Amino acid sequence: MRGGLWRRAVVYSGVLALFAALPGPAAAQPAAPAPALTPPVGITADELPTWQTNGIVWALAEAGGTVFVGGTFSTVRPPGAAAGTQEEPVANFVALDAASGEPVADCDLRFTAGSVAAAVRSLAVSPDGATLYVGGTFGSVNGVGASNVAAFDTTTCERRAFPVAVPATVRALAATDQRVYLGGDFNTVAGQPRQRFAAVTTSGALEGWVADADEPGRAIEVTPDGRHVILGGDFFRLNGRDSHALAVVDAVTGANTRDYPLPFIEQRSVVKGLTTDDSGFYTANEGTGGGAFDGRIALELATFDQRWRDTCLGATQDVTVHQGVLYSGHHAHDCSSMGSFPDGPRFHLFAQSVDDPTLLGWFPDTNDGLGEAIGPRVVITAEELPQDDRDFIWVGGGFTTVNGTPQWGLTRFASGPDTGAPDRPEVSAHSLAAGEATVTWRSSLDLDDSLLTYRVYRDNGTAPIHTVQGSSLPWQRPQLSYTDTGLTPGQSHSYRVTASDAAGNTSVQSLPATVTAAAGTQPYADAVLADDPVLYWRHDETGGFYASDVSGNDNGGVHRGNPSRGVTPAAVPYPGARGIGYTGGITTYTYSDTAFDSPARFSVETWFRTESTQGGRIIGFSRNIWRTSTTYDKHVYMRDSGQLVFGTQGSGRQFVTSPRSYNDGRWHHLAATQGTNGLRLYVDGQLVASNANVTSNQTYRGYWRTGADNLSGWNNRPSSDGFQGQLDETTVYHHTLSAARITAHHNAASAPVDTVTALQPTADTYVNQGAPSATHGGSTSLAVRGSSGYETYLRYELPQAPPGTVLKAAALRVRTTGQEYAGSEDSHTVSPVTGSWSEAGTSWNTRPTLGSTVLGTIAAGTVPNGHYSTTLTTSAVRPSLGGTLDLAVTSTGTDNLWFWSREVAATDNRPQLHLTFGAP
Known part of the structure; x- marks a missing residue:
């Protein structure tokens, strides 16, 4: 045992306890409740504290509860330790407890290569778990010579006799009871010709097994029945036969059993990783160049035929199976061909059913990290550990963060407990x-x-x-x-x-x-909703990243680039109306969270305001959400002159342009339609440009976007592809609006909107029959009861109806106090006060006379701390507009009602009179 790492493991265990209370190797934990995860996922996304490396991890293997880690790194350090701190020297290898992530004692193997950069590139364990095979680029282990491959006892880490000489990098290993299979860059093994693949006995003697390839071997997996070996790599020919990147050969002879000629795997793609389960085998594929195959393939073990494949782009490096789920490491950035996300940010870990390529809900993430910016390089499953009942997925690579937290080279996830909210x-x-x-x-x-x-x-x-x-x-x-x-x-x-x-x-x-x-109603919203929009963003949010859809279709939007929310004044006035402001940058926009198939017929509608002379895209349809799109049409943009252009791409780019400019700083209503009558552009309810011959557009799956996107190649492309100005009331229809309906929408924006005025009492008090001379005008609560009597009086100063409106409704709202007796089982009547009264001087003995008309009734069943309202007779309230309205709340029952008065601090708790004004 050399170095200080193993002697100081006890010291660091105290540090690790700060990050998680994980058991030592001898302790056991209960199995995780897998049903707590969305089936069939059985592994949480909560990263566990794990020792880190200062370089790239290329290979992982597990035996007896120990995970062996190989790569290109010279130190390891505890979880949470920053790079350059608490580091312990190693040489491209470390052994960690599979359950705790801490170093294990007595396994200090150092792989070096003199003046050449050494690396451990492959690890494999014998079926009985007793022997660890190591391959890579190295010339010695702990100072004793080795030629790129060696074998060790998994319990003691003592070196075993394995006299195999391989003159070039060993990138892949697989072991059975009889032999060890090797793959890599070599052309000879033990001095005999073997091109990129070879087999030796477990004692290190070269076998007659031949599976010669013309390019490097990168992955080897033995089928569960031991009869075949699956090979992956860069090759185009295997044993002289056409089979690119993947082949199945006989386990004894190496003869081809199944070839996969081009184009089964695209010629710019290779196989980087392989794994099997009881019924299938699975490939991890990496491509070079745009459009290459980067995804995963599932194949049947019974026939070696394809079960499914996914076509996500992003260099898959490795795969592993746990309980019917395929877990993979990669930097996937475009899965639109799978009906999933378009080109954008990279995702580094996925889960898929072994029977279906649909992405499952498991998305822990790393970053691209070191070296070639690949991210994860290797993924393995650790199950049935002697020290822990849980199962684990271990991930190694060149990453430097996990789930946004600094963590280099290694991480792991368990079957439970699920702790992330x-x-x-x-x-x-x-x-x-x-x-x-x-x-x-x-x-x-x-x-x-x-x-x-x-x-x-x-x-x-x-x-x-x-x-x-x-x-x-x-x-x-x-x-x-x-x-x-x-x-x-x-x-x-x-x-x-x-x-x-x-x-x-x-x-x-x-x-x-x-x-x-x-x-009541809002005329503009009513007009829009009557025409069945697909989405309707009113832009009333004051912050956040979410654009609410009020169409009833739940097609919400997402803001990117921090546009201004809560812009006032809005284009269409109503209570709480606001708009949204865009900066003019290409990265500031709003997109629909829902993807749509291109509509053959459509209408877009919004209000805009700007003084910009830089133009920009106002609204349109695009393939991407996270980046500038490469496919885009069905859009309206502004030229630098302030003129509007509406265009689609069908048989070429076709468009119409408004004769005049609209960058005058005023709100304008915009609508654009395509249907059997061609392209039609409307501004402020009037048709301003049209082309009856353009009835088609580009077909693709995409997203509606406002504020910015690509305008490359379009007529009079403005100085900016992003719109600098404000938008409001954005609507999309997957049908063609008529000219009459567009005009109706525009006109509805100026129609009076029903508004509610909430009035506070200018005076209130209650009287008590049991204390007939007492006054209660300063009390923070009011009371009502029939016997023994309480009566409450309220005074409101009413405004005149706003011009063009009438009083349409009136309601009295009270809030009961917090005392347990505040509620009442009786109903309570609201009537007019006809006599005189004052807040300070009215008692039971001097209480006012009341009118006989019942204006409303507060229903029984009230509870403490509850709001309760009654609608008042509008015709009885209307004569008091512009004057004073006095109300009494009385009862004939025996159960009292207590509610807050105008003296309380919280405005919302006070008795309120709500008046609704609207169009006649």
């Missing part, structure tokens, strides 16, 4: 129908649970009013929604949402979304 939901709320409020939210992300449970809470409630499940992936986080009905018009409510995974991990509660229940 979902992201905090982003929530919005709107009210477009009387007495209703709709809560919308962007679904949260959990790295190992794609199916989450959401709970909606109203006001300060602790019990959810709605619970629903929803699925999400990092690139597709669909909008979810809930409509709360039976609300009192004019009453405000706030809503919060939480997300929980199957293990019960719950997100932080969302920020509150507050909305006032509508008392």
Whole structure:
């Protein structure tokens, strides 16, 4: 035993305890509850504390609860330690406890190569777990000569006799009870011709097995029945036969059993990794150049035929199987050919069923890291450990972060427990129908649970009013929604949402979304919704990354590049109306979280305002969401002159241009349609340009985007592809709007909108029959009861109806106090006060006379800390506009009602009179 690493393992165990309380090799932990993850995933995405390397890990193998790590590195250090600190010297190899991630004692092997850079590139364990085979580029182990391959006892790490001389790098190893298979860059083994693949006995004697390849071998896997060997690499010919990158040969002779000639694997692609299970084998493929094959292939062991393949781009390096799930390491950046995410950020770890290439909800991540910026290089499964009941996935490579936290070279994940909570939901709320409020939210992300449970809470409630499940992936986080009905018009409510995974991990509660229940309609929104939009973004959010869709289709959007939210004044006035502002940069835009097939007929509609002379794309359809698109059309953009261009790409790029400019700093209504009547461009409700002959557009799966995207190759391309200005009320239809409907939309924007005015009392008090001379004008609470009597009086100063509107509704809202007796089993009547009274001087003995008309009734069943409302007779309230309205709340029952008065600090707790004004 050499160096200080192994002697100091006890010292570092205390440091590791700060990161996680993991057991030592002799301790056992309960098995993880796999059902807590979204099936069939059985491994969490929560990274576990693991010792790190200062370089690239190329190979991993496990035996007896020990994970052997090989690569190109000279030190290891504890988890959490920064590079250059707490480092212990090694030489391209370390052995770690598979369950704790800590170094094990008595396994200090150092692989060196004199003046040449040494590396351990491959590791394999014999079927009985007793022998570790090591391959790579090295000339000695612990100072004793070795020619790129060696064997060791897995328990003691003592070297075993294995006199094999390989003159070039050994990149792949596989072992059976009888022989060891080698793959790499060599042309001879033990002085005999063997091109890139060879087999030796377990004692190191060269076998007659021949599987000669014309290019390097990179992966070897023996089939479970031991009859065949699967070979992967760069080769185009194997044993003189046409078989590119993949072949199946006889385990005894090396003769070809199954060839895979071009183009089964694309000629610029190679096989970097292989694994098997009871029914199949699986390849990890890396390509060079655009469009090469970088994904994974599943093949049947019974026939060696393809079961499935995925075509994600991003250099797959290795694969492993755990409980029917294929886990892979790569830097996937474009899976659009799989119906998944378009070209964009890199994902480094995936999970797929062995029976189906669909990506499952498991997305821990690394970065590209060191060297060639590949990220993960090797992935293995560690199961049935003697010291831990859990299963583990170990990942090695050149990465320097895991799940956003610094961690070099190595990481691992277990079958439990699942401790990671979902992201905090982003929530919005709107009210477009009387007495209703709709809560919308962007679904949260959990790295190992794609199916989450959401709970909606109203006001300060602790019990959810709605619970629903929803699925999400990092690139597709669909909008979810809930409509709360039976609300009192004019009453405000706030809503919060939480997300929980199957293990019960719950997100932080969302920020509150507050909305006032509508008392009537909004003419512009009503006109838009009547025409069945696919998506409708009102842009009322004041922050965050989420654009709420109010169309009813839950096609929410995502903001990138931090556009300005909460822009006022908005294009269409209504309570809470806002817009969105774009900077003019190509990276600032909003995209639909939903991908759509290109619509043959469509309409786009929005309001815009700008003074820019740089032009820019206002709205359009694009293939990408994270990057500038290479496929793009069905768009409207502004030229530097301020003129608008609407174009599609069918038989070439076809477009129409507005005669005049619109960069005048005013809000303008924009609509563009394509249908059987061709291209039609409308501004402010009027047709300004058209071409009846352009009835087709480009066909691809894409996303609606506002604010910016590529305009390369288009007529009079502006100085900027990004729009500098504001947008509002963005709508998309997958059908053609008529000219009459577009004009109707434009005109509806100037129609009066129903608005609610909330009034606070200017005076309030209650009187008590049991204390007939007492006054209570300074009390923070008010009381109502029939016997023994309490009566409450309220005074409101009413405004005149705004010009062009009338009073359409009135409601009285109170909030009960927090005392347990505040609620009442009786109903309470609201009537007009006809006599005189004052807040300071009115008692039971001097109480005012009341009118006989019942204006409204507060229903029974009230509870503490609750809002309760009653609609008042509008015709009885209307004569008091511009003057004073005095109200009394009385009862004939024996159960009292207590509610807050105007003297309390919280405005929302005070008795409020809600007046709804709108068009006659």
